[in-house]
Amino acid sequence: MLEAQLDDMTGEGLGYTMERLLSAGALDVFYTPVYMKKNRPGTLVTVLASIESADRCEEILLVETTTLGVRRSHWSRKILERKFVFADTPYGKIKVKQAFMENRMLHQAPEYEDVARAAREHKVPFQEIFQSAMK
Structure with missing residues (x-):
């Protein structure tokens, strides 16, 4: 740091x-x-x-x-394993990042760029696309 x-x-x-x-x-x-x-x-x-x-x-x-x-200063950090999946939504495929610890998924979130692109293309709110990808 x-x-x-x-x-x-x-x-x-x-x-x-x-x-x-x-x-x-x-x-x-x-x-x-x-x-x-x-x-x-x-x-x-x-x-x-x-x-x-x-x-x-x-x-x-x-x-x-x-x-x-x-x-x-020198720091160390623990990094969660990550993988990407694609969520099929009414607005197209949205990349979703998932974070794992010991084969247990702890977090997931749609990728900003995919959500923003779909929101612009379909002229719908960002949150609508975000929530659709989370389902």
Whole structure:
């Protein structure tokens, strides 16, 4: 995990930085509003990256943002097994991601892009397609 706190970046600059980080292999990038010294509002940039992409992501943070330093910590995580199935709906096939632990399905959710595409094509609400895929 890489982190940097910023109190002098524009939203446009942060958006560009996120694009660069994700293109460099970051697994996730997110921003958290924080208060910094002298009560200045700021942004905490958090980057989750593999060991292989961490150096590239760290360099992007140092070059593309106004930070003077980046904190780095090593975390581990447990990942659920994932598989994809297709739900037949009145709006076409929708890809559904399922998450398993020891052969027990814990979660499932329709893929955003498939739901959004079908909602646009059929001119129906996103939630209608989402719920149809969940059935």
